[in-house]
Amino acid sequence: MFLLRSLVKNRRLMLDLARRDAVGRYKGSVLGIFWSLLTPLLMLSVYTFVFNGIFKSRWAGGSTQTGSHAEFAVVLFAGMIVFNVFAECVNRAPGMILSNTNFVKKIIFPLEILPCVNLLSALFHASVSIAILLLAEWYVQGYVPPTAFLLPLVYAPLCLLILGVSWALSATGVYLRDIGQTIGIAVMALMFLSPIFFPVSSLPPQIRSYVYWNPLTFPIEQSRNVLVWGKTLDWSIWGLYVVISCGVAWIGFAWFQKTRRGFADVV
Template sequence: MNAGVYTNPHQAHPASPVAMFKSIWHNRQLIWQMTRRDVVGRYRGSLMGLAWSFFNPVLMLFVYTFVFSVVFKARWGVGGEESRADFAIILFVGMIVHGLFAECINRAPGLILSNVNYVKKVVFPLEILPWVALGSALFNCLVSTFVLLLAQLLINHVFHWHSILFPLVLLPLIFASMGFAWFLASLGVFVRDIGQVTGIITTVLMFMSPVFYPVSALPDKYRALLQINPLTLIIEESRKVLVFGTLPDWSALSVALLAGLGIASAGFWWFQKTRKGFADVL
């Protein structure tokens, strides 16, 4: 990338689904470099550095175990002798999935605002900025998943081979998150309050998703409402492969993947069509 090359910020940009995938492929090395810089930069200057990315989920796993199984004496109701650690592990899966989605959504409104120099001066594929945020969130998700699997191995002495399917389970959520991120990154340029709203929405989604409770714990009349939440299916299927050692519902995930691709395409189209106005506002 030549930092001395200037471009017309008002020019039109391709907005088709094909252009979306072409952008990912053509800029894959730049996405990787910026993601690595983002991850390392988050812990730069601290004594423990990247080790914090490991100790943070470990600490949270202990906190969840104590609060929900000791203080509230909660149980998941999976049958058999359910230990406190079992409840914490099941709950932690929901937190991992929600954390991935929440980090992408909460960072999205400020992505363009924090990179104004890329908008006005240099030739830069602005559409990759949400991918960088997603890459950083996926790194944290990967570390948290490693902690989860390690806890299962140490506590329950079990490792389910179905865990290798976890990336496939996450795929619909990844595309949906990108679609929302593109939309919010663009909207955040024109409406600065969006950054405050997304934090509220992701917090509400955490409690309106089966993170702290199973879907079966809700009365029948509320279950249909919970199923509308895009996180519900992903959390439930993630627990199948990571904790319970069963295959996911491929048909439901296929429908979710199509929906995720549709959201990603719509978000990419919106971003590409509205980016012509970024320079005027910024």
């Protein structure tokens, strides 16, 4: 209840900080905020070139087999957007408190909103990428499936999971600063263990079930289902994922609250 009250009470502050973070990273550049549009365009172009002109790859999955290399790039990009939201938040989490020492020393500042600010900034860039993806899909396939409206339901439990991990890492990073050096390696390993560059169906049956222990497998697969394949959510697995994400968020926030009393002394 404390967390909900804090988020509602400080919602305007969160939005202002998220906007400053999203715009601030482009401060001083010639193109400015236009980079948020240009970056996903360049990424999609690179994916299309690499898998169309070099690897000649095809994606066997979804309702039909992907018949063109441009469609492969769309499928790949859908998975990368999910991973990028997770990676951006988790990579920044260990140094979040340490990089905002001026907020730590302000007793009245709600430190618990910092991971939320980080997440909102990542979601802003993801929304731009999704818009580019939908335009590319409409150009390649000639339509966008109506199930695309279910995408917020795919991202909702993922956001809870990200917040839980971010609260835990940001609190731990204050006391154990080595975690900031190792989390990048772990996230990179997770990228190659996630079904971004391959469908789960392509794996041998004996190891296929282990892939679902990866917290990114479900949102990656379901985002493709609703954005590309025109399939609805797997509601039973979605419900389980919501429960697990709520548990991770609760544990992460509880750890953050337990350790925050010593932040000012350490930083």
